[in-house]
Amino acid sequence: xxxxxxxxxxxxxxxxxxxxxxxxxxxxxxxxxxxxxxxxxxxxxxxxxxxxxxxxxxxxxxxxxxxxxxxxxxxxxxxxxxxxxxxxxxxxxxxxxxxxxxxxxxxxxxxxxxxxxxxxxxxxxxxxxxxxxxxxxxxxxxxxxxxxxxxxxxxxxxxxxxxxxxxxxxxxxxxxxxxxxxxxxxxxxxxxxxxxxxxxxxxxxxxxxxxxxxxxxxxxxxxxxxxxxxxxxxxxxxxxxxxxxxxxxxxxxxxxxxxxxxxxxxxxxxxxxxxxxxxxxxxxxxxxxxxxxxxxxxxxxxxxxxxxxxxxxxxxxxxxxxxxxxxxxxxxxxxxxxxxxxxxxxxxxxxxxxxxxxxxxxxxxxxxxxxxxxxxxxxxxxxxxxxxxxxxxxxxxxxxxxxxxxxxx
Amino acid sequence: xxxxxxxxxxxxxxxxxxxxxxxxxxxxxxxxxxxxxxxxxxxxxxxxxxxxxxxxxxxxxxxxxxxxxxxxxxxxxxxxxxxxxxxxxxxxxxxxxxxxxxxxxxxxxxxxxxxxxxxxxxxxxxxxxxxxxxxxxxxxxxxxxxxxxxxxxxxxxxxxxxxxxxxxxxxxxxxxxxxxxxxxxxxxxxxxxxxxxxxxxxxxxxxxxxxxxxxxxxxxxxxx
Numbered sequence: 001x002x003x004x005x006x007x008x009x010x011x012x013x014x015x016x017x018x019x020x021x022x023x024x025x026x027x028x029x030x031x032x033x034x035x036x037x038x039x040x041x042x043x044x045x046x047x048x049x050x051x052x053x054x055x056x057x058x059x060x061x062x063x064x065x066x067x068x069x070x071x072x073x074x075x076x077x078x079x080x081x082x083x084x085x086x087x088x089x090x091x092x093x094x095x096x097x098x099x100x101x102x103x104x105x106x107x108x109x110x111x112x113x114x115x116x117x118x119x120x121x122x123x124x125x126x127x128x129x130x131x132x133x134x135x136x137x138x139x140x141x142x143x144x145x146x147x148x149x150x151x152x153x154x155x156x157x158x159x160x161x162x163x164x165x166x167x168x169x170x171x172x173x174x175x176x177x178x179x180x181x182x183x184x185x186x187x188x189x190x191x192x193x194x195x196x197x198x199x200x201x202x203x204x205x206x207x208x209x210x211x212x213x214x215x216x217x218x219x220x221x222x223x224x225x226x227x228x229x230x231x232x233x234x235x236x237x238x239x240x241x242x243x244x245x246x247x248x249x250x251x252x253x254x255x256x257x258x259x260x261x262x263x264x265x266x267x268x269x270x271x272x273x274x275x276x277x278x279x280x281x282x283x284x285x286x287x288x289x290x291x292x293x294x295x296x297x298x299x300x301x302x303x304x305x306x307x308x309x310x311x312x313x314x315x316x317x318x319x320x321x322x323x324x325x326x327x328x329x330x331x332x333x334x335x336x337x338x339x340x341x342x343x344x345x346x347x348x349x350x351x352x353x354x355x356x357x358x359x360x361x362x363x364x365x366x367x368x369x370x371x372x373x374x375x376x377x378x379x380x381x382x383x384x385x386x387x388x389x390x391x392x393x394x395x396x397x398x399x400x401x402x403x404x405x406x407x408x409x
Numbered sequence: 410x411x412x413x414x415x416x417x418x419x420x421x422x423x424x425x426x427x428x429x430x431x432x433x434x435x436x437x438x439x440x441x442x443x444x445x446x447x448x449x450x451x452x453x454x455x456x457x458x459x460x461x462x463x464x465x466x467x468x469x470x471x472x473x474x475x476x477x478x479x480x481x482x483x484x485x486x487x488x489x490x491x492x493x494x495x496x497x498x499x500x501x502x503x504x505x506x507x508x509x510x511x512x513x514x515x516x517x518x519x520x521x522x523x524x525x526x527x528x529x530x531x532x533x534x535x536x537x538x539x540x541x542x543x544x545x546x547x548x549x550x551x552x553x554x555x556x557x558x559x560x561x562x563x564x565x566x567x568x569x570x571x572x573x574x575x576x577x578x579x580x581x582x583x584x585x586x587x588x589x590x591x592x593x594x595x596x597x598x599x600x601x602x603x604x605x606x607x608x609x610x611x612x613x614x615x616x617x618x619x620x621x622x623x624x625x626x627x628x629x630x631x632x633x
Contacts, residue, residue, distance in 0.1 A: 326492015
């Protein structure tokens, strides 16, 4: 057996290039299969960790997924606004323990501006019931206060005490609220949630600075910032709200109550339910990607087989020599088995190393190491490669039986 | 002298063939004998060598080698028996091109434990005796001339001192002057090891080296 390993090794050395090509094509399929699985798993974890302990999200839209994506993940199109009056009304429900308003739409140098109140930092939880923490500074107190996420602070080199000007809408280079200076009063610790890429401001300030904007144009009313902060402008609309209940058992009745709210058309979204909807969508994507990756693997197996078949006539001689020296016919199976084992193992090792390197240096935060499922997947790949090597081995076996010691070509 | 090979009423027919390709009433070869089997290609020589070395099994008859009837052995026992007791030289392409000369020779020991003893010393002795220069010994077999390759093949057949050496047209790819040298070296070593030599060739000119000369068609009693 050791000799046969050595012989295969020597024989492969003699045709390095085809061997290497087979290994690389296996490695590519390993990278794809492993990468897709890891990517999907880490994004699932990412999604599930983003919001925790919020019982209900409310907005004036019909799609629960839209609401989740917009208010929590800050993606997807803007929602239809709900009135602030409804917010105050729902907040005063008996079952409600806390409520936080959210208003999105403005931006700051590409980062989302979230208008809310000081309660956001008190009640928002993520991952395993973790609260947001301030790395530096404090929460929203004064009118022109802003709190920034860790990525915002890092990428824009901002710190507590800096002054910034927010933009109206998503185009940060165009409409800037030039006349209103905000002060950074707090920087959040890193959370690996969209909070890291957000700028938080007072909802009332958001409302106030927009009174000078009429249908997308700036109309200077010559109001000083000082005066504006004292005008006490009541917000009229918000994008949505987060709700915490006193007792979780009332969740379905509160959901029902909000869905049948009289004042306006509202939708109550239970985050866990909406997230599971999101998983289903991702599952479909995952299945598709897995099918494509498996097809790449099968193509890689064919590459390996074609390189093996191309050596068959050369092998006839080889096998006849081995047989003359006392090797059995079964030796051909061992030789092909060893070869495909070497090809697929080298490919798997190369692929795993590449994925790990990618996981270490990519911004996607892929988990390192291999879990049981992934190990099983790789194991199956090895088995499939070994089984497929039976085809050339079978052919070679037949040749060998016909040839005996004397090869006639 | 003892009989080393004794074949009795042996016949073989390929699957789906209409008649036997081998039908040997009686063939006896003595220990240390040098036998020349003359035969044309297509006369069933290859089949005969496959039967003699246990690669294929005849449908009838007995093949007694070194006192054992190999037709009673299992397939893998026959493989082992062949590895231990035969040294075989082919017409050409005896060597694995990607292995060195020395590796090609020690290949014989990969499949036979009996041959594995004292291998290193023996390789050098044989390569010296067969006049393979030191420079060539670590080179890949593909870099050798045909004559050199055939001499290395002899070394591999002789290593481990197997009792029987089979040579199947070993000289047909060689030029005349090289051929003579080859025969000389082959005989010298076969005699030194006291091995029995079964030499198959169509080249009548070589029969003068041998004490026993048979016409294969006369031994093999089939009408082709």
